[in-house]
Amino acid sequence: MTEQAMTNRAEAGWAVPLSDLVIADDDLRAVTDTYRSGWLSMGPRTQEFEGLFARFVGTRHAVAVTNGTAALHLMCLAAGLTAGDEVIVPSLTFVATANAVRYTGATPVFADIAGLARPWLSAAGCEQLITSRTKAVLYVAYGGHPGEIGALRDLCARRGLILLEDAAHAAGSWWHGRHLGTFGAAGAFSMFANKNLAAGEGGVVVTADPVIADRVRLLRSHGMTTLTWDRHRGHAQTYDVVALGYNYRIDEPRAALAACRLRRLAAENQRRARLDARYRAALGGLDIVIPGRPADDGCARSHHLFTVVLPADADRDAFRGHLSDQGIQTSVHYPPVHRSTVHAAPPEAARRELPLTDRYAARTVTLPMFAHMRDDQQEQVVAAAGKALALARTSSRRRDSGDETPAR
Numbered sequence: 052m053t054e055q056a057m058t059n060r061a062e063a064g065w066a067v068p069l070s071d072l073v074i075a076d077d078d079l080r081a082v083t084d085t086y087r088s089g090w091l092s093m094g095p096r097t098q099e100f101e102g103l104f105a106r107f108v109g110t111r112h113a114v115a116v117t118n119g120t121a122a123l124h125l126m127c128l129a130a131g132l133t134a135g136d137e138v139i140v141p142s143l144t145f146v147a148t149a150n151a152v153r154y155t156g157a158t159p160v161f162a163d164i165a166g167l168a169r170p171w172l173s174a175a176g177c178e179q180l181i182t183s184r185t186k187a188v189l190y191v192a193y194g195g196h197p198g199e200i201g202a203l204r205d206l207c208a209r210r211g212l213i214l215l216e217d218a219a220h221a222a223g224s225w226w227h228g229r230h231l232g233t234f235g236a237a238g239a240f241s242m243f244a245n246k247n248l249a250a251g252e253g254g255v256v257v258t259a260d261p262v263i264a265d266r267v268r269l270l271r272s273h274g275m276t277t278l279t280w281d282r283h284r285g286h287a288q289t290y291d292v293v294a295l296g297y298n299y300r301i302d303e304p305r306a307a308l309a310a311c312r313l314r315r316l317a318a319e320n321q322r323r324a325r326l327d328a329r330y331r332a333a334l335g336g337l338d339i340v341i342p343g344r345p346a347d348d349g350c351a352r353s354h355h356l357f358t359v360v361l362p363a364d365a366d367r368d369a370f371r372g373h374l375s376d377q378g379i380q381t382s383v384h385y386p387p388v389h390r391s392t393v394h395a396a397p398p399e400a401a402r403r404e405l406p407l408t409d410r411y412a413a414r415t416v417t418l419p420m421f422a423h424m425r426d427d428q429q430e431q432v433v434a435a436a437g438k439a440l441a442l443a444r445t446s447s448r449r450r451d452s453g454d455e456t457p458a459r
């Protein structure tokens with residue numbers, strides 16, 4: 052580990068951070084080679100990465116962009132979402148999912164999750180929300196779980212809806228041999244710093260549909276008919292602007308980094324799978340819910356998040372506080388989007404009773420998960436979680452009886 056990396060880790064001060072990244076020498080070489088090449092914005096390395104990513108997920112087109120939110124935005128635009136449309140989305144997601152729908156003028160309609168142990172969009176719940184305005188379902192592969200993707204694909208086919216996938220968590224997740232993000236018209240991935248395929252910032256739209264792919268390519272660079280790279284190579288002299296596009300281009304160093312890291316993704320996800328299994332075995336005796344289960348179809352998963360649901364009588368702040376005191380970082384995925392100020396206002400407010408989402412969001416805790424987590428670090432988390440749960444229950448009993456919550 053370099054001195055700078057050690058400094059960053061020491062500054063953060065966690066014995067076990069929520070997620071962590073190791074940049075290998077190969078990664079550094081790929082990036083420095085790119086800087087030395089003298090071409091820094093979208094060009095040959097982006098094209099190479101796109102080819103690798105399309106092959107990895109098993110689809111025809113992959114279009115790399117500046118971040119996952121831009122990927123979602125362009126996917127929604129290319130699918131034809133527009134003002135007046137309704138799009139069914141989960142509320143238990145990062146806010147970007149719903150924002151991307153809003154950017155197009157369409158309205159996100161929030162649907163509930165399937166259950167506390169199944170914190171993903173419920174196909175039956177979605178069906179109840181379909182109206183004459185519903186144009187699409189935007190599914191989120193929460194934590195990398197495939198959830199009800201099969202049922203949603205069938206529902207969309209039966210009701211004539213477009214299926215779109217927010218696959219930000221799902222790099223390396225398959226369901227019955229098919230990669231998540233490729234079940235619907237298009238899928239959007241994120242390469243944000245804490246994702247399984249991390250490049251710092253970055254996103255990818257994948258699709259088998261050449262019309263969607265062309266539209267995303269056009270809109271990512273101002274709707275221009277040629278790119279600077281094309282002109283640099285003498286392939287074009289000028290350009291027209293044929294659509295109101297954006298600057299959502301990715302730069303070459305990040306494309307090179309992503310291409311290099313993609314080669315290690317499957318092996319890293321296997322390490323996560325082992326950690327996931329160890330967590331399940333070690334925490335199985337506690338009175339908590341552990342969402343998801345080992346793959347029943349023999350297919351690999353990304354294991355992006357490891358979440359647990361505390362019992363109703365536990366004080367989550369006390370639980371997290373105890374882990375924090377032990378140097379263990381936790382998080383909450385997610386504060387429900389339908390409760391956020393920006394999405395709680397009409398017209399989305401009309402149908403927003405999501406009891407399971409509210410219960411899950413109030414009781415869930417995300418524990419540390421990253422490919423190179425050491426066994427002793429994980430054992431530290433497990434031991435602290437058992438103690439934290441006992442403390443969290445005592446502290447909530449005290450709170451309920453009017454006693455003060457003990458200091459952390």
Ligand SMILES: Cc1ncc(COP(=O)(O)O)c(C=O)c1O
Pocket residue numbers: 118119120121123144145147148191217219220241242243252253254
């Ligand atoms: C579910 C989900 N959707 C979308 C995004 C947005 O991706 P980005 O941060 O790359 O814009 C993220 C991650 O940050 C996410 O977790």
